[in-house]
Amino acid sequence: MRRKIKVAIAGVGNCASALVQGTRYYRNNPEAAKPENDWIGLTAYNLAGMEPSDIEFVAAFDVGSTKVGKDLSEAIFAKPNNTVQIVKDMDKTGVKVQKAETLDGIGKHLSQKVKIADGPAVNVTQALKDSGAEMLLCYLPVGSRRAVQYYAESCLDAGCAFVNAIPVFIASTPKWQQAFAGRGLICAGDDVMSQLGATVVHKTLVKLFVDRGVKINETYQLNIGGDMDFYNMLDEDRLEDKRISKTSAVAAMAPYEVPMRIGPSDFVSFLENDKVCYISIKGQYFGGIPVELDVKLKVVDAYNSAGVMIDAVRATKLGIERGISGPLESISAYCFKHPPVQMPYAVAKANFLEFVAGKRDR
DSSP, X not given: OOOOEEEEEEOOXXXXXXXXXXXXXXXXXXXXXXXXXXTSSSSOSSBTTBOGGGEEEEEEEEOBTTTTTSBHHHHTTSTTOOOOOSOSSOOOOSXXXXXXXXXXXXXXXXXXXXXXXXXXXXXXXXXXXXXXXXXXXXXXXXXXXXXXXXXXXXXXXXXXXXXXXXXXXXXXXXXXXXXXXXXXXXXXOSSBOOTTOHHHHHHHHHHHHHHTTOEEEEXXXXXXXXXXXXXXXXXXXXXXXXXXXXXXXXXXXSSSOOOEEEEEEEEOXXXXXXXXXXXXXXXXXXXXXXXXXXEXXXXXXXXXXXXXXXXXXXXXHHHHHTTOOEEOHHHHHHHBSSOSSOOOXXXXXXXXXXXXXXXXXX
């Protein structure tokens, strides 16, 4: 009998939609399990005996009137979600989206698009206990500091692991690391790193320049998109942690300080869930000769993180089974932009695979 991974979700946006659809897509697509296709979208289709379909969603929380009260299988397609649909006939999950406390989860711009559901908020701690969730995945809007901390505290009280997909610093902050370790619980994060997104491409290019002896003089990364994530980030005061997260991930690849500007740049409605990234690097090689590199990357944003989160969920389950507590360093470095310990991508992946194989403690 296969072991299930009981997962709760906070924030039923595009990324949650891609994740939920993705577990069904791989379950219903036997071609994905064939050895020649095993690498597509995941580190491995079977990771330590667990497959994507072993993820069982047991609870979901949101505040939007279009999602609260609906089965999770319906809520993931409710407006303002706008990512592409890869599973046409979603089976019911039996999980109704519950209303949680809003706190600072809805910013000035997002409040123009999202109506708060009527009725009282549930006690998230009790809901997690009642659902039997082993971990909660945090997909709240960027800038939701108080709300993210509320969910982290609820996990601590409910005895539940916390996997943080957004740039509010929990797994990378000593106070929270100690809190989870003290309760014998796991935390992982922060700020999910896409499978082939702006940050991992930028990190890899900077590391390549450094390794090949090219002095980097300056670099920037500009990002535009048309989903509610980018609309929310029109609030500049919600972007501080996001810029820190993305910038620190790239800056860690160079042994010297590099002038750089990295972060979300604008909302373009017709792009919908497409994200367009522009990366520029200027430097000098032998003899002080200048070199410039300009890259454009276009992706469907939500699906770029779904496979990474499936890997993070399965590895977190391994950590729970092994009785580990506190931050998961290898998983966080491999799957997230602002982990407790920054690593070059190749090192992070090697450490992640060693953890999965049981050759690394955390």
